[in-house]
Amino acid sequence: MYKIILSFRYLLKRRISYLAFLAVALCVFIVVVVMTVITGLVRDFKDNNHKWVGDCVVGTESLVGFAYYEDFIKRIEESDFIEGVSAVVKSYALVRGRNSEESIGVEIMGIEPVKHSRVTGFGETLYHRKNDVSKAFEPAYDPNLAGCVVGIDRWLVRDDKGKYSYEVSPVEAALLVSCFPLTTKGALAKAGTELVNTKTFYYSDTSHSGLAGVDSSFIYLPFEEAQLLCGMAGAVKRVSAIHIKFKPNVKLADGCERVAALWKRFVEEKKGEKQAELLDTVTVQSWKDYRREFIAAMEKEQTMLTIMFALVGVTTVFIVFVVFYMIVSHKSKDVGILKSIGVSKVDVIELFSCFAFLMGLLGSAVGVFGGWLFLLKINRIEDFLFEHFGFQLWDRTMYAIGDIPSVIDLKVLVVIIVSAIGACLAGAFLPSWQAAKLEPVETLQVSQL
Amino acid sequence: MLKLFLWLRYLRKKKIVFLSIAAVALSAALLIVVASLFGGFIDVFEQSAVEAMGDVVLEPPVKFSKYEELIRRLEQRSVVEAATATLSAEGLLHLGKGDVRGVEIWGVSNLDTRFSILERISGNEHPVSRNEHSVCGFVGIGVVAEPDEETDEYDFDAVKKVIGQEAVLTTGAVIKAQEDSGAVTVRRKTVRFTIADVVFTGVYYLDKRLVYLPIEEVQRVLYPNESEGVAGQIQIKLRAEAEADAALAEIRGVWEAFATEQLGWEPYLIKGTAIVTAKQMQSRYVAEFRKQMGVLLLIFSVVSLSAVLLIFCIFYMIVETRQKDIAIIKSCGATSSSVALIFVGFGICVGLVGSGMGMILGDIVTKNINTIEEWIRIIFGLKLWKSSVYMFSKIPSEVDWNSALLIALSAVIAAAVGSLIPAIIAVRTRPVNVLRYE
Secondary structure, eight states: OOOOOOOOOOOOOOOOHHHHHHHHHHHHHHHHHHHHHHHHHHHHHHHHHHHHOOOOEOOOOTTTTTEEEHHHHHHHHTTTTTTEEEEEEEEEEEEEEETTEEEEEEEEEOOOOHHHHHEEEEEEESSTTTOGGGTTOTTTTTSSSSSSEEHHHHHBBBOOTOOOOOOOSSOOOOEEEEEEEEHHHHHHHHTTTTTOOOEEEEEEEEEESSSSHHHTTTTEEEEHHHHHHTTSSSSSSEESEEEEEEEETTTTHHHHHHHHHHHHHHHHHHTTTTTTTGGGGGGEEHHHTTHHHHHHHHHHHHHHHHHHHHHHHHHHHHHHHHHHHHHHHHHHHHHHHHHHTTHHHHHHHHHHHHHHHHHHHHHHHHHHHHHHHHHHHHHHHHHHHHHOOOOOOOOTSOOOSSOOOOOHHHHHHHHHHHHHHHHHHHHHHHHHHHHHHHHHHHHHGGGGG | OHHHHHHHHHHHHHHHOOOHOOOOHHHHHHHHHHHHHHHHHHHHHHHHHHHOOOSSEEESOOOOEOOHHHHHHHHHHHEEEEEEEEEEEEEEEEEEEEEEEEEEEEESHHHHSSSGGGGSSOOOOSSSOTTTOOOOEEHHHHOOOOOOOTOOOOOOOHHHTTTTTTEEEEEEEEEETTTTTTTTEEEEEEEEEEEEEEEEOOOOHHHHHEEEEEHHHHHHHTTTTTTEESEEEEEEOOOOOOOOOHHHHHHHEEEEEEIIIIIIHHHHHHHTTTEEHHHHHHHHHHHHHHHHHHHHHHHHHHHHHHHHHHHHHHHHHHHTTTTHHHHHHHHOOOOOHHHHHHHHHHHHHHHHHHHHHHHHHHHHHHTTTTHHHHHHHHHHHHHHOOOOHHSSSOOOOOOOHHHHHHHHHHOOOHHOOOOOOOOHHHHOHHHHTTTTTO
8 A cells, every 4th residue: 555655645746757757648649649640541541452352352463364253153152151252354454535645554443333342342432323333334424335433533633631523423524445355375365456455435433442542543344344355255254353252250361261262172173174274373362461562561651650659769768767766866765764664675666666657657648638639639730730821741632541540549549558657667667676775774874864 | 167077077977867868869860860761762752753854854735746956956055965855655565474564655765875784684785686676675674573572672683584575565546537627536556566675773663664665666656647756755954054943944945936936836835835844843742752751750859859858857866966066166156157057068968969979870870771671671571661662672871961960959959958947956056055064
């Protein structure tokens, strides 16, 4: 009990301890704010990737694609852990407006919109056809035309608040899409002629996935049309990938393992059949592995920032050390009296550790509270700064970021608080050890009093 | 003299002062490293545009002919060292079995001399004989290979095997169908060309996207019905002594005269021509990067305020334990300002030593950042810098001494501020209270 009483007493009576408390609170405040923003951005980015991909992808990087996808889809649809399956054609294409001289290079994705929306968040990314995904490729101005959905950053510009200037209804626009059709060997299918397949599609909607790379480079086409353009619609049809969504109670790793096992058995069965060699290039990946290249980059940024904060946080350990060193120097008589009435060395260390813990806890509490208040208003503060001083944390016309993330992640919060308390305990350890080593006979000498 | 004596004495007797020096050094070093790396990144970003496009870029709203005459006129000017025409378009490249990718085609003059031997993987001046193949082109290294997942380095031996291979490129050829209405017809056109060399500029987005062909070939493919060669852009290198603003004005003058006399263009087309420096083209991004750097430095500066608190704590402790020293000095007739100066001066010394050490540490870390990053990869398997994410193959490793000096100065001021309140407490010490017998 006396440890708690003395801890509170030192905290309240020794004004110098306010400084350590302030340093802890300041560090926690900054770390909470910055890590919440960064973690929020990473979390949003991961969520958007998950929504764009689905849970699992059975696919190949080769633009030739692979055959027998219909048989495999039939088989996995019979499994009890599958919620939805969508076959996808992916390739590169050149796109040009009807009266334009300029062509632009894009990636195309051939999908069946309803099936794909069951597996991914495609339906939610649409603007005009959000409520009727089946009509995603039907231009509102003429449903008989072959439509296409364009990545939003290819079509609309963001204003300085990051909002898109959507049209009331899609404007009539024809886009000529050209692809290299490839044979099963990967060679050009139309050798000797023009070599490319070209078809006109009409703009029907935009897709806003929230992924800058995707929204600026992808155009979505009807599945069969994309197959034709890429030369995948032969006697044995081919696709680039099969996107899969698991039932809600299925864990990602378990689901992927089961799909991989099914795929392995399927490949064995198809051995010796025509184009079966294409199946060897196919891999089964979870959405995290499939988008690893992009997600890892964001996570590394987060790691680097954490390391830098850890380095700066060393100063807080120094402050706690100095404050405790001073308190121990001033309270050597307290320690002498305690030890003279039988308090052990461990108890003295516990006393100062309790004080350090209290300081870390209260400092963290104040820092977290301040951080929470700041985060609560962070978007309004940014709006104010933008309106009055033209300052934005991120230029929304350049970055695909909406509001600044402000929801504190509990896991991150716990790590920050534990680290702050740990820093206080680390800083207090040496002075506590010094206090524990004090001998009552020295500290309570008449000459010392 | 007395002050110096006391500073040295406190430094010797109070080892804890070294903690404040360490804190200042650590904070200063961190800020210097962040400022240097971020600043270096911005500089390389700006410089990459200059290296890729020259100092000034002239780009009219539409393609134009007779560009040789424009180049001749430009090169007669004292501010211009050289000028060259380019014609670009987007295309699809078929490199081999199942290997198709989107690329940007750059038609350039004097393909052989455009890139230094260092940037070319073959290392030869003429790697593929011009007589054997009708069309030869260069491709960026990222077009034909991917950097290693772990090391982020290209396998140059594997890349060399691509040299001499044939690739097929498709793009759109512009055929004016109806001259009177101005409507254009674009037909897909393919070009077979031999990869004469692979270019490694170290700038990821250039290496990943660009295919370089002779401008004449691109003209023939894109504008088959044009009797004269056309260009989309003129890239201009200025003389070292030329001032950008004056040069831009002079180039605009040349352009206006040329477009009026030779092309017979309407004023709106002439005025609509963009004549900007390569740096101006990047200015929006550079401004954004600088803002991000400012925000990051601000965050770290706020956290570094802890160092001020630390100095305050340590100095407060010194003042508390050295009350008798202060009282004796005051009783000998020292003024309050002299006493204050002992502590503020000592704070400045701590700031000077700390920031000096921080500068040395920052310099060592920044200059060896690529080695440090490599060691982190070897030990922890964590590749922090990837060209696909940060655009460049190497981390910029030059210390930004302007920022470093500013940070060091701020550190000294911060240290002085930290010692101010303890100095005031020292000034308020009353010898009569401290030196009483009891």
